[in-house]
Amino acid sequence: MKLTNRSAQINRDPMTFGEKIYLPAIAKGLSITVGHIFKKKATVQYPEEKRPFSPVFRGLHILNRDEQGRERCTACGLCALACPAEAITMEAAERKAGEENLYREEKYAAKYEINMLRCIFCGLCEEACPKDAVYLSETVMPTHYSRSSFIYKKEDLLIAHPHKQESK
């Protein structure tokens, strides 16, 4: 009894003259190749040509600033708590008098690290953040030669100061 309808009957008849000289089979193969030459190519000439990202693509993280250039992160730890890969670590510090132009809240992240070798780019840290401080950008994670280079520190993640950029 047949288990599926996919079984094929093998033809064991002796080969005809045309089959013995292989020319028809070669011509058939070549016609398939030539047919593909004129079809739209599926390959992309990377890096000259780049594919558009999906609207839900999640790339390298950034730490955001507010309109005045102050760091938004208040080191609450919610992103680290939400992270299923335990990739985020931070150290909180108290804002001192005179630092109001640097940090938006009374508490800020003195250290903030993401281990990109652990990160699965799920975006849960972004969702958990109550201060709109951490975002996953559209930048593809670059490659590195050492494991330590995959540990991104606050300086690597923090976006440029908007006013300092303008004055350039």
Ligand code: SF4
């Ligand atoms: S994207 Fe996901 S895995 Fe990566 S740091 Fe954020 S919460 Fe953790």
Ligand code: SF4
């Ligand atoms: S990035 Fe957001 S969630 Fe994470 S510590 Fe800073 S404020 Fe809290």
